[in-house]
Amino acid sequence: MLIAQHIRVTVDAVVFGYTPKQGMSVLLIKRKIPPHIFKWALPGGFVHNDESFEDGIKRELQEEAGVSINYLEQLYSFGDVQRDPRGRVVSIAYWGLVNPSNFKLAANTDAEDAMWCRIDELPFLAFDHDKIIQMALVRLRNKIRYEPVGFELLDKKFSIAELERLYETLLGRPVDRRNFQKKIHSFNILIPQNEKLKHPQQGRPAQLFSFDEKRYDELKKEGIYFEL
Amino acid sequence: MLIAQHIRVTVDAVVFGYTPKQGMSVLLIKRKIPPHIFKWALPGGFVHNDESFEDGIKRELQEEAGVSINYLEQLYSFGDVQRDPRGRVVSIAYWGLVNPSNFKLAANTDAEDAMWCRIDELPFLAFDHDKIIQMALVRLRNKIRYEPVGFELLDKKFSIAELERLYETLLGRPVDRRNFQKKIHSFNILIPQNEKLKHPQQGRPAQLFSFDEKRYDELKKEGIYFEL
DNA sequence: CCAAAAGTGTTACCAATACACCCATGA
DNA sequence: TCATGGGTGTATTGGTAACACTTTTGG
Numbered sequence: 001m002l003i004a005q006h007i008r009v010t011v012d013a014v015v016f017g018y019t020p021k022q023g024m025s026v027l028l029i030k031r032k033i034p035p036h037i038f039k040w041a042l043p044g045g046f047v048h049n050d051e052s053f054e055d056g057i058k059r060e061l062q063e064e065a066g067v068s069i070n071y072l073e074q075l076y077s078f079g080d081v082q083r084d085p086r087g088r089v090v091s092i093a094y095w096g097l098v099n100p101s102n103f104k105l106a107a108n109t110d111a112e113d114a115m116w117c118r119i120d121e122l123p124f125l126a127f128d129h130d131k132i133i134q135m136a137l138v139r140l141r142n143k144i145r146y147e148p149v150g151f152e153l154l155d156k157k158f159s160i161a162e163l164e165r166l167y168e169t170l171l172g173r174p175v176d177r178r179n180f181q182k183k184i185h186s187f188n189i190l191i192p193q194n195e196k197l198k199h200p201q202q203g204r205p206a207q208l209f210s211f212d213e214k215r216y217d218e219l220k221k222e223g224i225y226f227e228l
Numbered sequence: 229m230l231i232a233q234h235i236r237v238t239v240d241a242v243v244f245g246y247t248p249k250q251g252m253s254v255l256l257i258k259r260k261i262p263p264h265i266f267k268w269a270l271p272g273g274f275v276h277n278d279e280s281f282e283d284g285i286k287r288e289l290q291e292e293a294g295v296s297i298n299y300l301e302q303l304y305s306f307g308d309v310q311r312d313p314r315g316r317v318v319s320i321a322y323w324g325l326v327n328p329s330n331f332k333l334a335a336n337t338d339a340e341d342a343m344w345c346r347i348d349e350l351p352f353l354a355f356d357h358d359k360i361i362q363m364a365l366v367r368l369r370n371k372i373r374y375e376p377v378g379f380e381l382l383d384k385k386f387s388i389a390e391l392e393r394l395y396e397t398l399l400g401r402p403v404d405r406r407n408f409q410k411k412i413h414s415f416n417i418l419i420p421q422n423e424k425l426k427h428p429q430q431g432r433p434a435q436l437f438s439f440d441e442k443r444y445d446e447l448k449k450e451g452i453y454f455e456l
Numbered sequence: 457c458c459a460a461a462a463g464t465g466t467t468a469c470c471a472a473t474a475c476a477c478c479c480a481t482g483a
Numbered sequence: 484t485c486a487t488g489g490g491t492g493t494a495t496t497g498g499t500a501a502c503a504c505t506t507t508t509g510g
């Protein structure tokens with residue numbers, strides 16, 4: 001390898017958020033600098049020389065949207081020769097989950113704006129970021145079949161119906177209420193809270209639960225079989 | 229991002245091969261240049277400025293071992309700040325499968341030597357290549373549960389027992405012969421050849437099959453459920 | 457005819473599915 | 484007391500898992 005290599009490395013993050021009203025959303029930022037100035041894009045940027053990928057992502061999420069995240073997973077690396085007009089730029093993409101209600105979005109130094117955007121209403125995006133989001137969605141939808149999902153997305157206390165609606169959103173189809181409850185309970189992952197859902201719009205107030213975090217992490221490792 | 233970025237990008241490949249006598253092996257090359265000179269390592273190297281990751285891998289496999297491969301899949305990107313003594317070097321790792329009997333290994337320009345090494349007899353490896361191989365093994369072992377495996381690893385014509393032994397090797401445990409046959413046949417993936425295994429060491433000669441490639445690719449897409 | 461590996465069918469069990477009625481609350 | 488959503492049990496079914504004998508060949 002005698003010829004100098006001119007390749008730059010960015011990290012980009014697909015951060016999914018879920019709220020009962022909004023459904024599944026992705027965190028987007030509006031670019032403030034060329035290329036693709038003023039277009040919506042994934043949060044991310046060039047990784048520093050002495051910084052790990054994950055640290056780079058966390059820094060960018062903080063700088064560009066005021067979001068902090070502790071669960072991040074590598075998604076894929078995108079290296080098409082022409083994917084960036086500035087020259088050869090490789091993107092190491094990560095994905096993660098957060099509960100949007102834990103943050104007040106704040107576009108800071110590097111971004112013009114930041115928003116949660118429903119995954120079925122994505123705008124035209126910069127670079128190949130649309131492709132990256134689609135891949136992350138596939139990954140997430142596969143993931144819920146063998147790992148528990150919900151802890152990162154829901155409030156501390158939630159009803160089984162809320163968890164079920166999250167799964168229905170992700171699976172894109174209805175699930176049987178009774179079978180869902182049986183399944184979830186069979187994992188011993190929920191701790192009942194001595195508390196009921198306040199002010200239901202109508203009907204009987206739901207029992208609230210929290211995740212047994214120890215058990216949740218166990219199940220992440222040992223895997224679940226979730227098929228309804 | 230005002231400070232110049234000094235990060236270089238390599239591609240590395242974990243190429244698995246399988247033979248009935250040797251079992252699962254990984255393709256390794258002996259390094260000819262520092263760092264880690266004369267240590268065993270994964271085939272790979274710096275990606276060229278105008279070359280895709282896959283093309284880079286294929287070029288390096290050809291240069292370093294005389295192996296060509298058509299099935300390659302991205303594994304993970306390794307970016308620890310200290311993983312390479314030359315400075316910050318990111319490795320985009322791929323993995324793939326080949327039938328070793330299709331190639332005569334030939335260390336060419338960039339490597340001192342090349343070999344197939346049983347996965348349970350790995351030598352001390354350069355960089356973090358041991359970690360990369362372990363991750364590839366996990367991926368491969370997970371993969372066989374939801375995609376068919378074998379076409380890339382076995383000879384054109386093979387017996388069901390050979391395919392079964394491949395699965396037993398990958399799963400690391402014995403599999404019931406009858407249930408395995410039922411399962412495999414239920415996928416309609418095998419085409420019987422009007423030919424029996426010649427010169428069996430002992431016992432009744434086995435019926436030979438080939439893969440129905442069209443069906444094989446279909447199953448790769450639609451997925452299988454393989455759990456025995 | 458003996459040894460070795462290939463080929464084949466049935467039963468038991470568990471887990472996923474489908475399905476309907478009662479309960480608690482607010483208005 | 485009515486409307487709304489929450490909570491629960493059972494019967495059926497389909498697929499996985501366990502299991503043993505017969506067949507074909509070479510020596």
